[in-house]
Amino acid sequence: MATAVAEQAPELVAELVYVSGMAPVSGISAAEYNVLAEMSDSLLMANIVADPAATGALRCDFDDLSRRGHARQTLYNDLSDDHASRALSLLCSDAPVAIGVEKLTVSRTRYGAVPHTYVVCNRDNALRPALQRRLISEIDAVSTTETTVAELDTSHSPFLSQPQALADIFAATHRRIRASA
Secondary structure (H helix, E strand, O other): OHHHHHHHOHHHOOOEEEEOOOOOOEOOOHHHHOOOHHHOOOOOHHHEOOOHHHHOEEEEOOOOHHHHHHHHHHHOOOOOHHHHHHHHHOOOOEEEHHHHHOOOEOOOOOHHHOOEEEEEEOOOOOOOHHHHHHHHHHHHHOOOOOOEEEEEOOOOOHHHHOHHHHHHHHHHHHHHHHHHO
């Protein structure tokens, strides 16, 4: 997790860029965010097909054709059916539970000293825009500089639906890093 790296070794990180990403900096786990009001209309948890406590994993069945439409709406709602189907076929069914339940508290002098950019994906049905904005506020609360925010009208996967727009954001971040060096 990039957040933990920035806390443990901030000298190794020029800037963190989150793309509709979980950034739990306030001492609560990523899993705990899923039950907050900002995630009430998220489609993410409905993709889980087994008890995480029993399997040790967040298990999704992306090969189950009866669930594929829901998974597509969750992750790839701005892609064509063909592109979404191809993307879904590349996903792994299991993600480790441990990542989601780990609690991390960061410091202003370490993590907070690293510049941050956050790309809000306004059509993200997995990590809802309201939660993305909450995460930005939490990052700003522990940072010495305000988070640079970019917004894209995309699903959870702008690297597939708007790769040039996302590349432009990365390029702008790179230019900013070089200018400050």
